[in-house]
Amino acid sequence: MGEIPHLDRCLVMGIVNVTPDSFSDGGLWSEPVAAVKHGLQLLAEGADILDVGGESTRPGSSRTDVDEELRRALPVVRELAAAGAMVSIDTMRAEVAAQAVEAGAAVINDVSGGRSDPQLLSVAAQAEVPLILMHWRGHSAVMADLVQYDDVVTDVVAELSTAIEGALNAGVDADRLIVDPGLGFAKLAAHNWALLARLDALLALGRPVLVGASRKRFLGELLADSSGELRPPQVRDAGSAAVAALAAAAGAWCVRVHDVGPSVDAVRVVARWIHG
Ligand code: PMM
Numbered sequence: 001m002g003e004i005p006h007l008d009r010c011l012v013m014g015i016v017n018v019t020p021d022s023f024s025d026g027g028l029w030s031e032p033v034a035a036v037k038h039g040l041q042l043l044a045e046g047a048d049i050l051d052v053g054g055e056s057t058r059p060g061s062s063r064t065d066v067d068e069e070l071r072r073a074l075p076v077v078r079e080l081a082a083a084g085a086m087v088s089i090d091t092m093r094a095e096v097a098a099q100a101v102e103a104g105a106a107v108i109n110d111v112s113g114g115r116s117d118p119q120l121l122s123v124a125a126q127a128e129v130p131l132i133l134m135h136w137r138g139h140s141a142v143m144a145d146l147v148q149y150d151d152v153v154t155d156v157v158a159e160l161s162t163a164i165e166g167a168l169n170a171g172v173d174a175d176r177l178i179v180d181p182g183l184g185f186a187k188l189a190a191h192n193w194a195l196l197a198r199l200d201a202l203l204a205l206g207r208p209v210l211v212g213a214s215r216k217r218f219l220g221e222l223l224a225d226s227s228g229e230l231r232p233p234q235v236r237d238a239g240s241a242a243v244a245a246l247a248a249a250a251g252a253w254c255v256r257v258h259d260v261g262p263s264v265d266a267v268r269v270v271a272r273w274i275h276g
Pocket residue numbers: 015017022023024025057058090109110111132134180182183210211212213214215256
């Protein structure tokens with residue numbers, strides 16, 4: 001049982017991908033032992049939450065089977081929670097969410113916003129843990145075909161509002177819901193920038209907002225070199241920290257990042273700037 005944590009500043013969620021194929025840090029921490037070590041490092045850098053995931057959502061990727069997802073994620077959740085970290089489980093599966101909560105996860109992060117496996121909503125309701133509902137239109141293999149919007153901000157807000165309704169109907173407490181625009185998920189770069197510029201429209205849903213921009217392709221496109229070559233993921237961290245600062249200033253509850261230290265500094269600067 002738990003409530004959404006709040007601080008006098010935007011929180012920082014450190015990413016612990018236990019996957020061989022994530023676009024940003026693929027393979028670096030793919031075995032549980034290496035992932036735990038990495039998580040502890042992010043904790044030492046000041047992460048408020050560690051987001052552990054065992055299934056890559058890299059655009060175009062196919063699904064990981066459930067046993068493999070469990071094998072990757074569970075030991076990492078267990079050890080990081082035992083070390084005192086607040087752990088979120090990044091999964092679209094009810095089974096994985098349930099076992100992760102059992103292993104000590106205090107937050108469920110569903111990139112499908114309850115759409116991939118609706119049973120996950122009941123797991124969140126029963127566990128009484130905060131639930132992140134990300135805007136999502138379809139699995140990674142097909143999401144590039146789902147980028148049609150009339151107005152991306154209006155459409156994402158409306159679709160998130162439907163996701164909130166679904167969670168409430170499944171019995172999740174309204175006070176435990178967090179929303180996320182799902183940058184890069186069935187979205188082109190222009191869609192991501194439009195959503196970032198209108199975080200106020202997401203905040204108007206009345207729920208805390210999580211922003212996950214770290215190392216994503218739209219930053220690589222913006223920061224491409226003069227020949228048009230994308231900036232590689234590992235050198236998008238200054239851009240990611242800039243987004244963290246601006247998201248925090250716009251009222252985001254939390255930013256989800258790979259390189260934790262600079263974003264912690266950034267959100268602290270923003271808090272001081274705003275609150276004096
Ligand atoms: N992005 C990724 C994975 N999980 N969860 C939330 N809530 N929001 C996101 O934007 C998000 C996510 C993909 O990025 P990664 O492969 O670098 O983890």
